[in-house]
Amino acid sequence: MGITFRLAWRNLWRHPRRTWLTISAMIFSNAVLVFMMSLQLGTYELMIGNTLQFLTGHMQVQAPGFKDDMKMRQVVNDIDALAETLRDQLKLEDITPRSSGFALLSSDSRSYGAQILGVDPEYERRVSIIPSLVKQGRFLDTREAPEIVIGEVLARNLKADLGDEVTLLGSGRDGSFAAAVATVVGIFHSGITDLDRGIAEVPIGFFDDVFYMQGAGHSVVLITPGFWMIEPYKVRVEELIEDDVVVHDWDALQPGLKQAIQADLSGAMIIYTVLVILVAFSVMNTQLMSVLERTHEFGVVMSLGVKPARLGWLVILETTLMGLGGLCLGAAAGGLITLWFSYNGFSFPGMDQMAAQFNLPQRFFPQVTLLSLCLGPTIVFIGSLLSSGYPALRLFWLRPVEAMRTV
Amino acid sequence: MTAIRCINVCKTYHQGRDEIKALDHVDLAIDEGAFVCVSAPSGGGKTTLLNAIGGLDMPDSGEVWIGDTRIDQLNKGELAELRLRHIGFVFQAYNLIPVLTARENVEFVMEVRGVPSVERQKKSREILQEVGLEDLEGRRPAEMSGGQQQRVAVARAIVTDPSLVLADEPTANLDSKTSEGLMDLFAKLNKDHGTTFVISTHDRRVMAHARRLVKMLDGCIVEDIRQKGT
Structure with a gap:
């Protein structure tokens, strides 16, 4: 010293x-x-x-413009194949395809509008906590079944319970009339009123049929291994996707x-x-x-x-x-x-x-x-x-x- | 060989509207190895002369030479380097660093010079032994008498083997016995190391030790006496 x-x-x-x-x-x-x-x-x-863990994920691959103006026709073609490619190339399993549309849900006594999400039951569990928030019944388990999971508030509004049938009325991808009947198999409680009132999830195959998606979807949702990994993964995804789709990270999807x-x-x-x-x-x-x-x-x-x-x-x-x-x-x-x-x-x-x-x-x-x-x-x-x-x-x-x- | 040369050196201070000539056309040459006392009454210019020789203060005019270096033209950094390498200072009030021990005070200057730690410790012990303070090396200034502190200050001044030691009234705060001891020490160091000593004083007992006595009055050298038998 x-x-x-x-x-x-x-x-x-x-x-x-x-x-x-x-x-x-x-x-x-x-x-x-x-x-x-x-x-x-x-x-x-x-x-x-x-x-982010409800629906947004860390990033999403979408058609250009879908983020700001969610039109049915703004689709990602052959969405399952894209999701599979990304899983394969990124060596990441937490990737799921998703479709989205709006429909009028009607029970025996009431009708309410809601956002209908077509989800892959197997992979949705990996990117969203909604499957784990199902408090009554169960979450979806097949890609094709005419089943629906709705939020607690929506269930109350519709006066629908497990096993009840609800009718979906909306517009398909091609502008045609989309209608179907699905059975309520689960009711979730997220604690967020807007979500519990306005969201319903159906299997992506069923959604594809009802809304005439022809294998297309609206977003591929990704969860990276860590928050700090988002940027490098985004760069990798940008390299893997075609020019007709874009990738948005969470701060673009949730600017608020x-x-x-x-x-x-x-x-x-x-x-x-x-x-x-x-x-x-x-x-x-x-x-x-x-x-x-x-x-x-x-x-x-x-x-x-x-x-x-x-x-x-x-x-x-x-x-x-x-x-x-x-x-x-x-x-x-x-x-x-x-x-x-x-x-x-x-x-x-x-x-x-x-x-x-x-x-x-x-x-x-x-x-x-x-x-x-x-x-x-x-x-x-x-x-x-x-x-x-x-x-x-x-x-x-x-x-x-x-x-x-x-x- | 000449150690110090002052040529026509002038320095004026201002006190309010008054002008005080601290150095008035001073010419002085001091040989290497000399033992010189500069005496003057208070305000006579002896401290100003020492400060000018030590590069602590700049003259208004004239030239000051240390060996072959004209120091009145050096910048602050060069003057600091000159003082560090060639000049040792001893002050009236000892001016040791209060939070350092005797040995650390001596070592500090060597550390600034970049001397390695082992050499520093060895040399500081030797020098403290030389000034008779080998048992007090761990004491801080507050734990030593005035005479002991002044010896530490002397040790600090000479530890780097300067060619010149400037002592400004070094005995002013000491009793006669301690003063006598200090002057004997200066004389011994002057003899053993060949160091040039310039001591300002108005103490006649100190003057008696000098081989040369330069008397000043009102900034002028009025007498320059070569003394015998010292």
């Missing part, structure tokens, strides 16, 4: 109370940042996951979700920035005082031949030591607090509205990740180092004789 390092370390403890106050400010802000970021990033992941996250993140960033600036000023104040009260000493060592750059480095080194202390203790404190909440959960007033909107639980459980643990404290550390630049730069204007006259 060099003398300069020892000098920097001992200089910090010339005024232990002042140093501890500054480090405490760092610890506090770092702990807050770790907790808030863990909570925020955990919530975003939950929001994204919960929203991304906007909600961005809006929340922007608000949080302002708070984080203020926090970091406050800490940076606290550090600058400490280091400026420290430099000013050592002016005479700096003059002496400069007269011995020490250059201002080396003294500036000493000030930076002192800040680095202080910053590292704040970083480690703050990250540890924040990590422990977050860990406690990750087991016991966290809620705040008004959270239920957001929870309902994004199908989130009533209590949040923040998750400590490397990113949430390191990002905030690292920014505070860098901010502190930058703030010590001014006190360090002042040394370059110091003249030994004048400095030594300072008491």
